[in-house]
Amino acid sequence: MRFLAAIGAFVLGALAAIGRVAIFAFDTISHLARPPWYPREFGVQLLQIGWNSLPVVGLTTIFTGGALALQIFAGGARFSAEAVVPQIVAIGMVRELGPVLVGLMIAARVTSSVAAEIATMKVTEQIDALVTLSTNPMKYLTLPRVLAATVVMPVLVAVGDTIGIMGGFLVGVNRLGFNASTYLTNTIDFLEWVDIVSSLSKGAVFGFIAALMGCYFGMRSQRGAAGVGAATKGAVVAASVLILGANFILTEMFFAG
Amino acid sequence: MIELRGVHKAFGSKEVLRGVDLVIPTGESMVIIGGSGTGKSVCLKSVLGLIAPDRGAIMVEGQDVTQLRQGSSERDTFLARFGMLFQGGALFDSLHVWENVAFRLLRGSQKRPKDEAREIAIEKLRRVGLTPDVADQFPGELSGGMQKRVGLARAIAAEPEIIFFDEPTTGLDPIMSGVINELIREIVVEMGATAITITHDMSSVRAIADKVAMLHGGKIRWTGPVAEMDNSGDPYLTQFITGSAEGPIESVR
Numbered sequence: 118m119r120f121l122a123a124i125g126a127f128v129l130g131a132l133a134a135i136g137r138v139a140i141f142a143f144d145t146i147s148h149l150a151r152p153p154w155y156p157r158e159f160g161v162q163l164l165q166i167g168w169n170s171l172p173v174v175g176l177t178t179i180f181t182g183g184a185l186a187l188q189i190f191a192g193g194a195r196f197s198a199e200a201v202v203p204q205i206v207a208i209g210m211v212r213e214l215g216p217v218l219v220g221l222m223i224a225a226r227v228t229s230s231v232a233a234e235i236a237t238m239k240v241t242e243q244i245d246a247l248v249t250l251s252t253n254p255m256k257y258l259t260l261p262r263v264l265a266a267t268v269v270m271p272v273l274v275a276v277g278d279t280i281g282i283m284g285g286f287l288v289g290v291n292r293l294g295f296n297a298s299t300y301l302t303n304t305i306d307f308l309e310w311v312d313i314v315s316s317l318s319k320g321a322v323f324g325f326i327a328a329l330m331g332c333y334f335g336m337r338s339q340r341g342a343a344g345v346g347a348a349t350k351g352a353v354v355a356a357s358v359l360i361l362g363a364n365f366i367l368t369e370m371f372f373a374g
Numbered sequence: 375m376i377e378l379r380g381v382h383k384a385f386g387s388k389e390v391l392r393g394v395d396l397v398i399p400t401g402e403s404m405v406i407i408g409g410s411g412t413g414k415s416v417c418l419k420s421v422l423g424l425i426a427p428d429r430g431a432i433m434v435e436g437q438d439v440t441q442l443r444q445g446s447s448e449r450d451t452f453l454a455r456f457g458m459l460f461q462g463g464a465l466f467d468s469l470h471v472w473e474n475v476a477f478r479l480l481r482g483s484q485k486r487p488k489d490e491a492r493e494i495a496i497e498k499l500r501r502v503g504l505t506p507d508v509a510d511q512f513p514g515e516l517s518g519g520m521q522k523r524v525g526l527a528r529a530i531a532a533e534p535e536i537i538f539f540d541e542p543t544t545g546l547d548p549i550m551s552g553v554i555n556e557l558i559r560e561i562v563v564e565m566g567a568t569a570i571t572i573t574h575d576m577s578s579v580r581a582i583a584d585k586v587a588m589l590h591g592g593k594i595r596w597t598g599p600v601a602e603m604d605n606s607g608d609p610y611l612t613q614f615i616t617g618s619a620e621g622p623i624e625s626v627r
Contacts, residue, residue, distance in 0.1 A: 153482060238466075245424050246464035250478050250528075251453045253445055 141333050148253070148260045158261035166227050166262070166328070167269035171276065173226060177218050178210070178277040182284025185209055190293050202293065203303035206285035211312045212372070215278035217364050220323030223270065224356040228331040231262055232352035235335025236345040244336070259332040263325060270324025271317035278316055315371040322367060323360045330356035375400050376421065376536070376568065381430035383416055390416050391427070392592030398585075400435075403562050403569040405579045405600075407614060408589035409623065414572035415461075417589065418538050421570075422456065423449065434536070454484060457529035457567075461541040463521040465513035471524050472509035475499060478532045498527040502557060519550040526554070530561055537562065539571040543578050555581035576615060579603075588614060590623070 185206050193199045235258060238244050247254045282304060289295040334352035338344045376398040383391040390413040398404045408414050419425040421432055423439060432439050434452070442449040465474050475495035478484050496506045502523040513521055522542065529537055542558060543551035555578050562569045562582070571582050579586060580600065587597040588611050596608045603615065613621030 155481070241462050242460045242464040243466055245419070245422075246458070246460055246466070248424060249422055249453060249456060249458045251450045251482050252477070 138329075138333060141336075142329055144255055145259050145263050145329065145332070148256045149264070151256075153256065155257055155261055158257060159265055162261045162265035163269055166223070166266050166324075167273060170223060170226055170273055173222050174219050174273050174277045175280050177222050178215060178281035179284035179287075181214055181218060182206060182210055182281035182286075183288040185214070185281075186285035186288040186293065190289075199293075202285065202289050202295065203300045204307040206289075207282055207304045207308050208312060210281035210285070211278045211308060211316045213364075213368070215281055216274050216316050216319035216323060217361070219270070219274050219277040219320065220327065220360040220364070221357055223266070223273070223324065223327045224330075224353055224360060227266060228327045228352050228356040229349050231328060231331030232335040232338075232349045233345055235332055236338030236348040239336060239338045240340050240344055254336070259329075259336070262332055263328040266324035266328035267321050268324075270320040270327075272320075273324075274316055274320030278313075311371060315367065318371075319364060319367050322363050326359045326363060327356045330359065375433075375435060376570070377431075377433040378417070378421070379431045379433070381417070381420060381432060382428045383413070383420065383425065384428060389592055391420075393430070394589070394592070394594055396587055396594050396597065398568060398570060400568050401566055403559075403571070403582055403584045404587060405571045405573060405583035405585070406587050406589055407572075407574060407576075407579060409574065409614070412589045413592060414589055415540060418458075418540060418570060418572055422453070422458065422538070450483065454478075454532065455535045456538065457532065457534035457536070458538040459522070459525045459529045459540065459542055461544055463513070463525040465521060465524055465528070467513050469512075470509065471499070471511050471513060471516070472496065474513065474524060475509075475527045475531050477528060484532055494531060495527070498531050499524070501530070501561070502527045503553075518545055519547075519554070522546065522550075522554055523557075526557065526561070530565065533565070534567060536568045536570075537565075539569065539573075539582075541573055541575075542571060542582075543573065543575045548577075551575065551577060552581070558582050576617075 186202050189202050189205045190199050193201055235244075238258070244254050247257060286297075286300055286304070289300050290297045330352045334348040334355065338348035378394050378396045381391050381394040382389070394413075394417060396404075396406075396417075406414050406417060416425055420427045421434070421439065423442060423444070427440060430440075437452070439452060442452055465471075466477070469477070472492055472495040473480065475498055476491040479486055479491040479494060480488070492509070496509050499506065499508060504520065504523055504527070508516070508520065508524070513524065516524065539558060542554055546554060558569075558571070559582050561567075569582070571578065573579060583600040585597065586600050586603050588595045588608075590610050596606055596611045598606065603611065606612065609622050613623050
């Protein structure tokens with residue numbers, strides 16, 4: 118019986134958490150329609166989340182694209198299909214690796230910093246101070262971050278996809294003996310609109326998840342340094358898992374059937 | 375006038391406030407004393423609506439503030455009459471000092487041109503004894519005492535009718551404590567504001583208070599003018615004032 122009670126408690130806890138996150142998400146979105154807005158905060162977050170993430174996005178995807186080309190060449194050679202490297206790199210980067218890797222890097226870089234920042238503001242009473250200064254923290258802190266991440270992530274994913282393909286191209290041309298113009302032609306001819314649309318849509322969803330988790334865990338932080346640490350860890354773990362889960366669901370929606 | 379009537383608040387199984395009744399007449403400076411964890415902060419935060427009491431009413435000028443909806447314009451109007459100095463200052467560390475002080479003047483219903491807001495901020499900084507060159511620094515670059523002053527400047531920037539001070543001297547040396555106490559007293563008197571201060575620093579009590587209330591066991595144990603505090607005959611209050619380990623208040627050793 119104790120075993121069953123433990124399962125029950127876990128399920129109830131999980132459902133309550135899902136409910137709280139959903140309410141938090143709806144509350145955040147509802148502020149889009151309710152002034153006042155803080156465009157300056159939004160602009161700052163666009164720079165922080167978008168522009169400042171470019172180096173890490175570029176580095177992650179260029180290496181992955183290169184490794185992907187090497188693997189596909191080696192694997193393809195087993196049944197004389199080395200020639201498909203450009204096509205498979207393109208589809209692999211654009212459909213899956215681009216959005217997922219950029220999403221996870223944003224979870225590491227943005228979710229953690231948002232969670233730590235907001236949690237610190239919470240434990241030092243800065244959130245309370247905002248309220249007493251007639252400023253709604255959901256409008257002033259959460260909405261600009263979530264909106265900026267959602268808007269800027271498709272751009273980051275597009276950059277990541279492109280650089281990943283370029284990584285594959287560099288390896289393909291310099292190491293594997295592909296002709297440069299054939300490689301590019303094969304890549305471009307093979308990609309379909311749905312590949313690109315799915316890639317950018319995933320980016321937007323992942324950006325929303327990453328920033329939302331950072332804000333949610335930050336706002337619920339417990340007191341002290343340990344509280345901030347726990348909030349940050351929880352935010353990054355939740356964002357990463359949710360991004361991978363959402364990726365599966367989105368892939369299913371776009372490509373299954 | 376601020377009036378708390380039978381305010382109860384529990385966190386989980388821990389009952390912090392068990393029916394607080396307290397009246398603060400307009401223009402008076404009330405200091406709430408009590409040991410750590412007796413719910414002094416919870417009292418203040420309940421009035422501001424940062425914490426929702428479980429039971430009881432909190433009236434500010436005849437309006438029950440516990441009924442104000444989060445984010446409603448009535449609540450914004452209500453909050454616009456308040457200034458609060460937080461214990462750790464709670465300055466926004468991503469903003470310059472002057473933007474902190476002028477925060478309310480840069481957005482929302484009290485918004486005004488940037489130059490004007492900056493001028494007011496510098497004027498308020500001067501009022502709390504800081505030079506204008508502090509305006510363009512970040513809070514992290516200032517000492518604890520200076521941060522307290524900036525917090526004070528922010529609390530008074532929008533000319534509030536009611537000001538709350540949460541442990542204004544905690545973490546300051548005795549001389550700086552004295553300076554801050556004096557500053558608070560001067561400002562409250564010259565603005566004619568209603569003030570509530572929570573503290574366990576008796577030097578603050580004597581410098582700031584018109585009236586004193588002692589919170590113990592989730593209720594107001596004693597309240598009266600500061601002059602009567604020393605001869606109250608209440609063993610709890612007497613023990614607290616003298617800082618004695620012997621008395622009805624249990625101390626953990």
